[in-house]
Amino acid sequence: MNEVQKPGGKRPIIIEAAVQVFSEKGYHNARIEEVAVAAGIGKGTVYEYFDSKLHLFQAVMENSVELYYDSIIPVEGTTLSFEERLRRLIESHVRFCQANRELTRIVFWDTEIMDSELKDWFLSLRKEKEDQLTEVIRQSIHKGELRQFDPYLMTVMLGGIITSLWGPITLDNWSIDAAELASSITDMIMQGVSA
Amino acid sequence: MNEVQKPGGKRPIIIEAAVQVFSEKGYHNARIEEVAVAAGIGKGTVYEYFDSKLHLFQAVMENSVELYYDSIIPVEGTTLSFEERLRRLIESHVRFCQANRELTRIVFWDTEIMDSELKDWFLSLRKEKEDQLTEVIRQSIHKGELRQFDPYLMTVMLGGIITSLWGPITLDNWSIDAAELASSITDMIMQGVSA
Amino acid sequence: MNEVQKPGGKRPIIIEAAVQVFSEKGYHNARIEEVAVAAGIGKGTVYEYFDSKLHLFQAVMENSVELYYDSIIPVEGTTLSFEERLRRLIESHVRFCQANRELTRIVFWDTEIMDSELKDWFLSLRKEKEDQLTEVIRQSIHKGELRQFDPYLMTVMLGGIITSLWGPITLDNWSIDAAELASSITDMIMQGVSA
Amino acid sequence: MNEVQKPGGKRPIIIEAAVQVFSEKGYHNARIEEVAVAAGIGKGTVYEYFDSKLHLFQAVMENSVELYYDSIIPVEGTTLSFEERLRRLIESHVRFCQANRELTRIVFWDTEIMDSELKDWFLSLRKEKEDQLTEVIRQSIHKGELRQFDPYLMTVMLGGIITSLWGPITLDNWSIDAAELASSITDMIMQGVSA
């Protein structure tokens, strides 16, 4: 017997298995037993650690989101130029997507089945991040770094651009260098596409 | 009974009801009976027109996508400037989202439950549209209207931006003029956000 | 196809089957599928008529109790002597037990699994009958037909005596004439057992 | 840890806890873990002393019945009058019910879940006691103390009367003096209720 798993140490194993199964099948098509099998444990054991399928999903979601936000280089809290901050944000995002394809899918796609409580938590978290970005944009406009646009609209657009990268990265096996991709996109956003 | 609906005329009624129910509850939480009730018909009648729940969803999807693409002013096939084409594309997209909130939700969100056949159809349709846009971008670069970027990357970005607008438009009650919004976004994309 | 069962006519069939299964196995050991099989229908059909296993049990209970009280000759509302009323009550009770062995078991034994709402209903019904009996006893004491005893205590005793007959009647296949048994018991109660 | 309990001394503790839990929840709604928690021990320990949940229940039953019969003043084996024997039996029964409400519930109500083996044991025990009572009644009839009735019928009735007292005693909070109650009932039985 390996001693890696101390009593109660099955929780992360189950979550890892659940990430795999949920991202592959989606919440509704995933069966608890599949998760158990993927985790190499019995079906009942899942219920020793999670009250229900939904609670398991919530834990997976929270875990995934936490990992994601821990990996992202935030735009606020530095003295760098907005362009450089944006480049770093995008690059870290791309790296995360490349390194955690399954997990990313859950964070960006399976949001619809969340119950209202989890949805509130998820949306408030997203709102918080959006607000931070909006504030940074507002300050950058104020500093004269950015043109006069509705900061919220800019936030929405940046969010759309970042999210749009997930598809090509994960679906089509886009093998592209994160730094290079981030630079191109940042340039496009900053300088525009017009000749 | 009113005779307004001719025999076989129930198909569009069912689809309309299904759009409503699917967009509200999502595919997995929607029950066929709900659709039937919303359509004002019997449960069994749904199966006279659609082989299965999935087939109904597929029909809804096809119908929605068709409506969507019919409403969108395409970028190709005109001699207008790229900027103007883009502006028109975005404006028509925003107008469609504002006019068909439920239906839009299905087109942009419920893609995950599609079976592989439908998914292939959906992705190939999307690919076709993307290819058209990519080609227009390539030509515009060639003409010197746009800077030298990977046309596909630009397509992905534009797709992300357009998609990102759905959230604010439908979730929050963003009451914004479509033309104005389209102009702002087009400007941002074309000239960039840098001061 | 026999036309005996009109649409919705399966309810009494299910109840009848449930009486059989519940009385034989008890509530907790009875499986819904057994009831369905006993009723000659599919498992899902049970749920077309009853929301849950508990609701089915409640319906069985209500049905049984109703049948029971409909069969019992009440002590109140006549001008007969108390002795004669008691004799009729006991005789009708015995007849019912003899004719409905399974059903009786449910009424007198499976009371413990009832949820609180059903229990309240059941106890209030019992209370009502007890109160009626108590009142009749009180009046009979007043008239001088009965000795001076606590009427409630007498009611409890009579209830115990009546209930105690169920065992011998159903378990041991006691083949005894109802009228004769009722007379013996009534005599015993009225005149006492002392020589 | 207190050393009050010697090794193996856990058996009575578990039984005591089980009496509590079983009487409160009933056999089927009681969980082994609840018993373990109530006993202040681990879940697995219960299985060191009892093979299964049913065996535990059997032990509880046997223990309860034993306690009950030990507390009851038997009708046989004395030279007292039948009336006095009966009065003592009832009084001791009432005292036991008042002192052991939970335990009594198990003896008189949870009989239905017993497996056939336990049921046989339980019924044979009851039969034995009934036979003793029936024999005493027979002798008393022979002596001329009691009227000419079917002794078995009289036994059944007495059993019903005694059992019926459990409800008022435990459910309602009937605070009544055991001796007084026993005298009333005995009088009622012996002299009858007729004026």
Next chain:
DNA sequence: TATGAATGAGCATTCATTCAT
């Protein structure tokens, strides 16, 4: 053609029981 009563495969969840520590 339209219907909705009937169906049963499928799945989440419970909990008695086991066994490695």
Next chain:
DNA sequence: GATGAATGAATGCTCATTCAT
């Protein structure tokens, strides 16, 4: 002996689908 984490058989319930009318 004592423990409680792990297990999986058992079962209530859902809902897409069928088919007799």
